[in-house]
Amino acid sequence: MSSFRNVLYSMVGTVLLTTPSWGQAKKVHPDNKYAEAELIQKKANGFKGIWYMNQPSNDEYVYKYSGGLAVYPANHRPFAMYAPKVNKTFFCFGGTDDKNSTLLHNVSYFDHRTGKVANPVTLLDKKTTDAHDNPVISIDNEGYIWIFSTSHGTTRPSYIHKSKKPYDIEDFETIAATEMVNGEEKPFNNFSYFQVYPIKGKGFIALFTKYNKKGNRVIGFNTSKDGVKWNEWKVLAHIQTGHYQVSAESNGKVGVAFDYHPDGKGLNYRTNLQYLETADFGETWQNIQGQRATLPLTNAENLAVVHDYASEKLNCYLLDIAFDQKQKPAILVISSKGFEAGPGNNPRNWTFYRAPKNEWKSSVVTTSDSNYDMGSIFIESKNRIKVIGPTIDGPQAYNPGGEVAMWESKNGGKSWALAKQMTKNSAMNHTYVRKPHHAHPDFYGIWADGHGRKPSESYLYFTNRQGDVFQLPRHATEDMITPVKVQD
Numbered sequence: 036m037s038s039f040r041n042v043l044y045s046m047v048g049t050v051l052l053t054t055p056s057w058g059q060a061k062k063v064h065p066d067n068k069y070a071e072a073e074l075i076q077k078k079a080n081g082f083k084g085i086w087y088m089n090q091p092s093n094d095e096y097v098y099k100y101s102g103g104l105a106v107y108p109a110n111h112r113p114f115a116m117y118a119p120k121v122n123k124t125f126f127c128f129g130g131t132d133d134k135n136s137t138l139l140h141n142v143s144y145f146d147h148r149t150g151k152v153a154n155p156v157t158l159l160d161k162k163t164t165d166a167h168d169n170p171v172i173s174i175d176n177e178g179y180i181w182i183f184s185t186s187h188g189t190t191r192p193s194y195i196h197k198s199k200k201p202y203d204i205e206d207f208e209t210i211a212a213t214e215m216v217n218g219e220e221k222p223f224n225n226f227s228y229f230q231v232y233p234i235k236g237k238g239f240i241a242l243f244t245k246y247n248k249k250g251n252r253v254i255g256f257n258t259s260k261d262g263v264k265w266n267e268w269k270v271l272a273h274i275q276t277g278h279y280q281v282s283a284e285s286n287g288k289v290g291v292a293f294d295y296h297p298d299g300k301g302l303n304y305r306t307n308l309q310y311l312e313t314a315d316f317g318e319t320w321q322n323i324q325g326q327r328a329t330l331p332l333t334n335a336e337n338l339a340v341v342h343d344y345a346s347e348k349l350n351c352y353l354l355d356i357a358f359d360q361k362q363k364p365a366i367l368v369i370s371s372k373g374f375e376a377g378p379g380n381n382p383r384n385w386t387f388y389r390a391p392k393n394e395w396k397s398s399v400v401t402t403s404d405s406n407y408d409m410g411s412i413f414i415e416s417k418n419r420i421k422v423i424g425p426t427i428d429g430p431q432a433y434n435p436g437g438e439v440a441m442w443e444s445k446n447g448g449k450s451w452a453l454a455k456q457m458t459k460n461s462a463m464n465h466t467y468v469r470k471p472h473h474a475h476p477d478f479y480g481i482w483a484d485g486h487g488r489k490p491s492e493s494y495l496y497f498t499n500r501q502g503d504v505f506q507l508p509r510h511a512t513e514d515m516i517t518p519v520k521v522q523d
Contacts, residue, residue: 070162070191072140072184076207079141079155082507084483084493085129087166096376096488099303100407100435103485103493104166105129106469109354109409110228110244110279111171111185115471115481118174121202122147124471124478125180128495129169130157135490138163140170140184142204145478145497151515152507156204158196159184173231173239178202181239181262185229188246193226197262214257214265223265227252232284232472237316238262242271242282242291252277252302254293255331256317270331271311271320272339279305284472285358288314292356292366295335297345303374306351308388309339310364323364323390341388341395344370350406354385354424355470357412365389365414365448367422371406376433380406385426387412389448400442400451401426407435411470411480413500420444423480423498427456429464434487436464441502455502458521463491468498476500496521 066089084105088098105128106114115126123144130141141155161168167187174180178201184194195210212223231241238260244252245268254277255270272278276296283290290312294305311320311328320328322338332339344351347370354367366388372380385400385408403426410424422442429437438461443454458465461484468482479500485493495507497518505518 065163066165066167066187067190068163072162072192072194073160074209075139075157075160077157079130079139079157080512081510082128082141082143082155082495083131083133083509084485084495085131085138085164085166085169086135086485086490086493087164088490092376094377096433098434098488099374099376100405101485102435102464102466102487103483103491104466105169105483105493105495106481107166107169107409107467108228109281109467110230111169112230112282112469113172113472114469115478116172116174117471117473117475117478118178118202119473120178123202124475125172125174125202125204126471126481127170127172127182128481128483129166130155131164135164137161138165138168140182142172142180142182144204146515147475147477149515150477151517153204154511154514154516158182158207159194161191163191167227171229171231173233174202175233175239175262176235180204181231182207183226183229183231183241186225186227188227189225192224193229194224195262210263212263212265215267220264228279230280230282232289234284234287234316237287240284240289240317242280242289244278244280250302252279252296254278254280258317269317272309272330272332274333274335274337276302279353281353281356283356283358283364285362287316288312288358288362289317290356290358290364292341292353292368294351294353304350306345306349307335307343308341308351308353308366308368309337310341310366311339312364323395324393341366342397348372350374352406354409355411357414357470359414360417363389363391365412365420367400367410367412369403369406369408374406376405378404378433383408385410385422385424387422387448387451391447396448398449398451401453403437404428404433405435405437407466408437409467411468413470413474413479418445418447420448421454422451423457423502424468425465425482429487430461431464431487434464436466436484436487439465439468439482439498439504457498457502457504463487465496
């Protein structure tokens, strides 16, 4: 009997199972393999980004998405955070070895005084190559650095580490965190798509995903005074088959944008744009008009809806969310006709939403060629707003990423113009431009590159506010490293 392939969805997303002839065992996709991480804590000697692919597509584009995904996905945040007390931007990323054989959780910082970056410390070997397990970073009010090591579903454990000294990346301790579950204290060792923010005088608030027994992505949040003991997880929404979410924080206010997976269509389909916010550490949540939400939301027709993409039969991919100086939110998404790569699902509109008078308005920033292109919003004043992302076609067309560009609006997001093409003539696609929390003008965004259709090396880059691009070396042994400016 000849073999056949089935692409199935499991609790951790897309899993490829090969079912051969009778009597042979099934081969489990690496993303779905159990592994406990190994604590490393030694110099990485350079910036090697993880290369990752998801779901072979059996066409010229090779995969549903792939590339240099060191600061992927959009639902992990932040990857970088500016610390004004020491004038440094601390950041983490998904690293690897020379063979791209494992995912390493690396931590570094940019010293704004010297213009140099620290040789990264490899904190963990996550024992997978799944970039969904990438870490995120936070800094508490005392300056201690926290690394939250996520998981992709329930297959692998999650971890929390805290630096032993404030503003220091050399040595971390493992936190035996707990959360309350039905009134009982349980280990807090599984979380996906983690987004965490320190709130002055209160502790941490984190938005993240839990997978239920059906494999649904259920979104919610939790709080902790000290990062060690976490309260009871509360569900924000569980509409049909679940959600993705992205969030932002400003002066104690947290806003979250989320989509939903329609029943019966699989997890590659996601639609609608919804928004809620809290200004009281998660005690209450409301929409942009101030209407209080009763949690969890369970109906697709609800007070949080910003735009009904479902009625237009369009997918909605969440990119970023940011607050302006008056703590009003702005949201950036990509819409398309379907999940497959290629021109058939064009146009892929980058749509910017803003509600300065508590009514949502939208404008199209630009278009690009992949659902998994990802950029960030930079609100510099009431009227001046930038979007930086890989919106210009790259060498691997219709695969994630491309050439990085800066788009600018001078009228509060009503219209947009190309301000600068930041990378040119690249050999590989640049992917996932991420804005640091409290971004400093000298370290304004960070991303990686990688080949869109085959495994490759991946370099890391950062930009300043002017759009000058700097590359971080894959190999270096000195403690403090001088970035290389990429020539215009």
